[in-house]
Amino acid sequence: MTMTPSLAGAGLDALNARVQYDLACLNIPPANWVPQQTLDNGQAVHDVVIIGGGQCGLVAAFALLSGGISNIRIFDRNPVGLEGPWLNYARMETLRSPKTLPGPSYGFASLTFRAWYEAQFGTQAWEALDKIPRPTWMAYLSWYREVLKLPVENNVKVEHVTPEGDLLRLELSGPGAPSETVLTRKLVMATGREGTGAPKIPTFVDSLPAHAWAHSADEIDFARLKDKRVAVIGVGASAVDNAAEALEHGAQEVRFLIRRKQMPLINKMMGIGSFGFTHGYASLPDEWRWRIMHYSFATQTPPPRGSTLRVSRHANAHFHFGCGINTMRMEDDEIVIETQQGVVRCDYLILGTGFEIDPLARTELAGYADRILLWRDRYQPPAELANDELGNFPYVERDFAFQEREPGEAPWLRNIHCFNYGATVSLGKVSGDIPGISEGASWLAGAIAANLYREDAELHWQRLEQYDSPELLGDEWEATPLPEHAGNV
Template identity: 80%
Template sequence: MTISSPTLSGAGLEALNERVRFDLACLNLPPNNWVPTHTADDGQHVHDVVIVGGGQCGLVAAFALLSGGIRNIRIFDRNPAGREGPWVNYARMETLRSPKTLPGPSYGHASLTFRAWYEAQFGVDAWEALDKIPRPMWMDYLRWYREVLALPVENEVNVEHVTPEGELLKLELSGPGAERQSVLTRKLVMATGREGTGAPKIPDFVDALPRTAWAHTADDIDFNALEGKRVLVVGVGASAIDNAAEALEHGASNVRFLIRRAQMPTINKMMGIGSFGFTHGYASLPDAWRWRLMHYSFITQTPPPRGSTLRVSQHENAYFHFECGIEAVRMEGSEVVVTTRQGEVRGDFLILGTGFQIDPLARTELAGYADRILLWRDCYQPPEELAHEELGKFPYVGRDFAFQEREPGTAPWLGNIHCFNYGASVSLGKVSGDIPGISEGASWLAGAIAAQFYQQDIAAHWQTLQDYDAPELQGDEWTASPLPSCPDQTLQQKAPR
C-alpha cells in the first residue's frame, strides 16, 4: 500500500519548509544554549565545537549538536558552497547504491528525509517510479537540508593544522572564506568522509610515471582529454567502474580493467547483517568479534553496483582482465606499459581505482603528533589467519568517536578530537560515513560531547542551580490558616484498663 502525505505530495518545497519549521517548533528545537561561555586567557572567544567538513556527516552532526542545545559551533568546509563532499566533485556514479527509502541524515524527522523532499516537488507517483537516487539529486537534497535547517557552514575555509593550547585546541586556518588565521575550540569533529583519517591510496608502481600519465579516482580528471585514448583502470571496485564508465562515455577508444582477483565479487556481505541490532550492538562487541567482522568484509570485498557495472559492459570496447596483478609499470615514449601476471598491456592513460588508505600520519592537520594516536594494531593482535595490515592502521576510537592516546598521559588532548568519518568504522561500525547509520552516529556523538561538557562545567552548573531564583508562585495563591484550638479532653486519651 502506498502511504504519502496528502498535504505535501507535489506541493513544492516551500510547503515542506513550513512543515519542517512546524515540526521543529513542536519539539522545541533547537533549544537554548546551556553550555557556559568560555574565553581564553587573552580574552579570545572559545568555540564549543568546530566541525571540519560540511558534507552529509558534518551537517547531521551539526544538527544533532544544535538539537541538544550546543549552539556555540562552527562548520568549516574547504569547498565552495554547494560542492561539499564527493557528490559533485569526484563521485562519478549515476545513482547512489543505498536504497531510496533510508532515512539518512533526517535525525528522526520524517519531514527531513529525501523522500519528503522528493515527493514535495515531484509527487507520490514519481516517488513510486523512482528506482535509485541520482547522485546529483542527492547533492541537491543536501543543499536543501543545509538551507532549511540554517546550518552555519563556512565555505572555502581550510583547517591547515591543529595544535593543543592548554585544554583547548587551536586551529590554523587558510582560504578565501577564513575570517582570521586561527580559532580556539574545546572540541573538534573531523567529519571528513572517506579520506578523513588518511588519503587516497597511491601504489608505488606509479612512481615511474609522469604525473600527466595517471590519476586517482579521487582526482579532478579531464575526461574530455581521454577521447580516442586507451585507458587502463587498476581495480574493479565502485570507483574504478564509475570512472571507467566516464572514460567510455567521453569517447575512450577502449578501457581495460586490470584486476588482481580471479573473480568479480558479487555479494555485498555487509548488507546481510544490517539491522538495528548491528548498528547499536557492534561497538560493544569484544575486539576479536569486531575485527573478525570487518576482516571478513575486507577480504570478501564489496562488489560494484549492478547498474554501474552494466553502464560499463554495454560498451563493446570495455574489457575485464582478471588475475592481472600488476608487477611493474614503465613509460615507453608516450605509452604506459604495464606488466601483469598475465603479460604486458599498453595504454595512453592509467586510472587508479585503489581507494583510500587509513593513515593518520597522512593528515596534515595532525602533523607532529599523529603517531601518538592509538591504532587497532596497538590494541589487538589477531590470529595469523586473520592478519590484515590495513585494518591495523585504523584508529582505535571510543564510543564518543574520540582519538585515544597510544601512551596514556602523553597527549590527553587527543580525546577532544572526534573521528566522525570512515576511520571510526572498525571501532564503531557503519555510523560515521555511510547513509544508513549516520543519524545514529550523530546522536552518539552529540550525546557524548554534551555529557563531557556538563561534567567539565559542573561547578558552573552548580552555581547556576544555587543562583536560580525565578519563582513559580507569587505568594497570592494561598492564605495561611492557624490550627484551630481544641478542648483538652479531645486531645487526651484514657489509658486502657
C-alpha cells in the same frame, strides 16, 4: 510514519513550512546551555568546530543544535554546493543505497529525501524512482542545509590543529577563512571517506610522470581521454564509475587490471544491516569486531549492478582478472604495464585503489598523529586474520574520540572526534554511510554534551546555587496557626 499526503507535489515552500512546524513542536533548537568561554584577551572559544560540510557534518551539526549546543562552526574547504564527493570525484550515476533509507533525517519524516522529492515531483514520481541520481542527492543535501539554517562556512580549509591547554587552536586557509585562528573545545572531523588518511597510491606508479595517471578521487579531464587507451587498476565502485566516464567520453578502449581472480558478487554487509547491528556492533568484543570487518574486507564489496552494466555495454571495455601489477614504465608517451598475465600498453592510467587509513597523512594532525591509539596497538588477531589495513584504523570509543597510545602523553586527543570512515572498525557504519549516519550523529552529540557538562560541572553547580527565579510568589496561600486539640472530635 510517511509524509503527509497533502504535501506531495505541494512544492518546497509547503515542505519548508512543515519542517519549521515540526521543529517548533519539539522546541528545536532549544536555548544554549553551555557556559560561554572567553580568553583573557577577549578571544571567543567555540564549543564545537566541525570540519566538513557534507552529509555527516550537516547531520552532526543538526544533532548538536537539537541538543542545545549552538556555539558551533562548520568549515568546508569546497565552494557552496560542492561539499562532499557528490559533484567532485564521485562519478556513479546513482547511489548504491536504497531510496527509502532515512539517511540524515535524524528521525524527522519531513527531512527525509522522500519528503523532499515528493514535495517537488509527487507521489507517482517517487514510486517510479529506482535509485537516487547522484546530483539529485547533492541537491537534497543543499536543501537540508538551507532549511535547517546550518552555519557552514565554505572555502575554508583547516590546515593544522594545535593543542593549547584544554583547547584546540585551528589554523585556517582559503578565501573564506577568517583572518584569526579559531579556538574550540571540541573538534569533529566529519571528513568523509578519506577522513583519517589519504588516497591509496601504489608504489608502482612512482616511475610514471604525474600527467600520465590519476587516482579516482582526483579531478580528471575525461574529454582528454577521447580516442585514448585507458587502463584502470581495480574493480571496486570507484574504478568502475571512472571507467564508465572514460568510455562515455570516447576512450578507444578501457582495460580493467584486476588482481583478484573473479568479480565479487555479494555485498556481505548488506545482508546483516539492522537496528541490532547498528547499535550492537560497537558493543561487541574486539575479536568479534575484527572478525566481522576482516571478513568484509576479504570478501570485498562488489560494484553496483547498474554501474557495472554501464561499463559492460561498451564493446571496448575489458575485464582482466588475475592480472596483478608487477611493474610500470614509460616508453616515449606510452605506459607499459607488466602484469601477472603479460604486458598491457596504454595512454592513461586510473587508480581505482580506494583510500588508506593513515592518521599520519592528515596535515591537520601533523606532529602528534603518531600518538593516536590504533587497532594494532590494542588487538592482536590470530595469524589467519592478520590484516595491516585494519590495524591502521584508530581505536575509538562510542564518542568517536581519538584515544592516546600512551596514557598521559596527549590528553587533548579526547577532544578530537573521528566522525568519518576511520571509525568504521570500532563502531560500524555510522559515520559515513547513509544508513546509519543519524544514529551516529545522535551518539556523537550525546557524548559531546556529556563531556561538556562534566567539564563544566563546577559552573553548573554555581548555576544551581544561584538560580533564584521563584515558582511561587508567596501570595498563593495563607499560613494559619494550628488550633489547640486540632482534629479532635
